[in-house]
Amino acid sequence: MTKLMIEDRCILNGTVEISCAKNAILPIIAAALLTEEKCTLKDVPALDDVEVMEAVVRSTGAHAVREGQNQLIIQAESITDYEATYELIRKMRASFLIMGPMLARVGKVRISLPGGCAIGTRPIDLHLKGFSTMGANITLGHGYIEAYAERLKGDSVYLDFPSVGATENIMMAACLAEGLTVIENAAEEPEIVDLASFLNKMGGNVKGAGTDTIRIEGVKALKGTTHTAIPDRIEAGTFMIAAAATGGDVTLQSVVPEHLKPVTAKLKEMGAEITESEKSIRVRANERLNPIDIKTMPYPGFPTDMQSQMMTAMCVAKGTSIATETVFENRFMHINELKLMGAKIKVDGRSAIIEGCEKLSGARVKATDLRAGAALAIAGLCAEGATEISDVYHIDRGYITIEKKLQKLGAPIKRIEE
Numbered sequence: 001m002t003k004l005m006i007e008d009r010c011i012l013n014g015t016v017e018i019s020c021a022k023n024a025i026l027p028i029i030a031a032a033l034l035t036e037e038k039c040t041l042k043d044v045p046a047l048d049d050v051e052v053m054e055a056v057v058r059s060t061g062a063h064a065v066r067e068g069q070n071q072l073i074i075q076a077e078s079i080t081d082y083e084a085t086y087e088l089i090r091k092m093r094a095s096f097l098i099m100g101p102m103l104a105r106v107g108k109v110r111i112s113l114p115g116g117c118a119i120g121t122r123p124i125d126l127h128l129k130g131f132s133t134m135g136a137n138i139t140l141g142h143g144y145i146e147a148y149a150e151r152l153k154g155d156s157v158y159l160d161f162p163s164v165g166a167t168e169n170i171m172m173a174a175c176l177a178e179g180l181t182v183i184e185n186a187a188e189e190p191e192i193v194d195l196a197s198f199l200n201k202m203g204g205n206v207k208g209a210g211t212d213t214i215r216i217e218g219v220k221a222l223k224g225t226t227h228t229a230i231p232d233r234i235e236a237g238t239f240m241i242a243a244a245a246t247g248g249d250v251t252l253q254s255v256v257p258e259h260l261k262p263v264t265a266k267l268k269e270m271g272a273e274i275t276e277s278e279k280s281i282r283v284r285a286n287e288r289l290n291p292i293d294i295k296t297m298p299y300p301g302f303p304t305d306m307q308s309q310m311m312t313a314m315c316v317a318k319g320t321s322i323a324t325e326t327v328f329e330n331r332f333m334h335i336n337e338l339k340l341m342g343a344k345i346k347v348d349g350r351s352a353i354i355e356g357c358e359k360l361s362g363a364r365v366k367a368t369d370l371r372a373g374a375a376l377a378i379a380g381l382c383a384e385g386a387t388e389i390s391d392v393y394h395i396d397r398g399y400i401t402i403e404k405k406l407q408k409l410g411a412p413i414k415r416i417e418e
């Protein structure tokens with residue numbers, strides 16, 4: 001079993017390089033199935049989730065190979081298998097993102113239902129609603145979804161909630177559909193804009209990404225292209241919070257400050273000093289942070305993927321904060337672990353009331369999901385004595401060598417393989 005061991009509290013100082021965004025790369029890998037030509041993705045971190053997505057596209061008969069350390073080549077010259085098995089979908093829910101590209105490219109797909117996960121039930125009804133509006137014939141049985149469509153037909157799809165995955169899946173499918181597809185109440189996340197930019201480089205015609213209405217005019221075929229995904233705003237936000245919570249001084253390189261506005265605004269409210277330049281952000285804090293309230297919302301609201309990390313900062317703030325989770329119904333699993341470290345948190349429905357204390361105390365804790373694991377790593381950096389985090393595989397799904405990046409900032413953290 002792999003563990004992260006943090007010896008004692010520390011103050012983070014220095015510069016950290018942010019990697020390309022996992023949540024931008026995953027749909028882009030799926031989108032490469034839309035063409036028989038070669039797609040080259042640059043600066044792709046070898047995250048566990050990215051490797052699962054590579055395996056998923058390979059399972060369709062496509063080639064996905066790494067060149068050097070960080071270049072990923074995908075070529076789906078011919079698609080020979082139409083099934084994404086339970087084993088693959090179970091490993092990573094985002095594997096479901098191949099449904100749109102497969103339906104559009106080869107007209108059929110059999111895919112395991114993803115089921116729930118640690119952060120909630122996470123239905124896929126909005127994805128399916130989109131595909132059936134576009135003429136797909138969908139049947140469900142034995143835990144699988146089968147979908148057929150000779151050629152999808154563009155139509156208007158209204159999403160009841162601006163789901164990131166549904167927007168991406170429908171947007172990809174619409175690129176090869178006949179005529180115009182309009183997605184209303186679409187998700188506006190930067191990862192959607194990045195996917196649209198990749199699809200347009202492939203010869204697609206996607207307009208309005210980044211707003212709540214996306215218009216996609218279908219084309220007959222797409223071509224190969226080369227792309228570098230946007231910087232990971234969640235990895236960046238995690239380091240920003242770690243810097244502020246430890247009273248440090250950290251400069252993040254290779255970021256898009258605009259994407260980090262919701263986090264920046266809250267950290268400023270907490271008293272951190274933030275300096276932005278075109279591609280970097282410096283975060284400084286030299287005293288205990290002020291308490292704040294946050295409510296997670298779709299972009300440009302405060303991201304649900306930052307809620308647990310921000311809660312750790314609230315745990316050591318000088319007063320009472322409230323965190324309300326509105327996007328996922330079960331994203332408070334980190335609370336019990338934070339309590340083991342001395343945090344004072346009460347849950348009232350979808351809100352957590354956090355009474356800040358001067359310092360946390362090191363303990364043995366368990367990462368319950370990816371972002372919860374990141375929150376515990378920050379807690380360990382703010383805790384007196386040693387913290388041991390188990391189930392580190394959750395953290396490795398979305399943070400590349402987190403311990404190395406933190407070590408560079410002076411954190412007494414190491415990875416232990418047992």
Ligand code: EPU
Pocket residue numbers: 023024026094120121122123124125126127128161162163164165166187304305327328329370371398
């Ligand atoms: N939802 C439905 N029906 C659907 C789809 C979603 O009711 O058909 C609900 C979900 O149950 C949830 C809400 O809508 O309550 C938001 O889900 P969304 O579809 O927006 O999320 P996702 O596409 O499954 C992506 C990220 C998540 C991130 C969310 C929200 C990827 C691969 N995953 O998930 O990232 O939390 O958007 O921003 O892009 C993470 O990186 O740790 C992570 C969980």
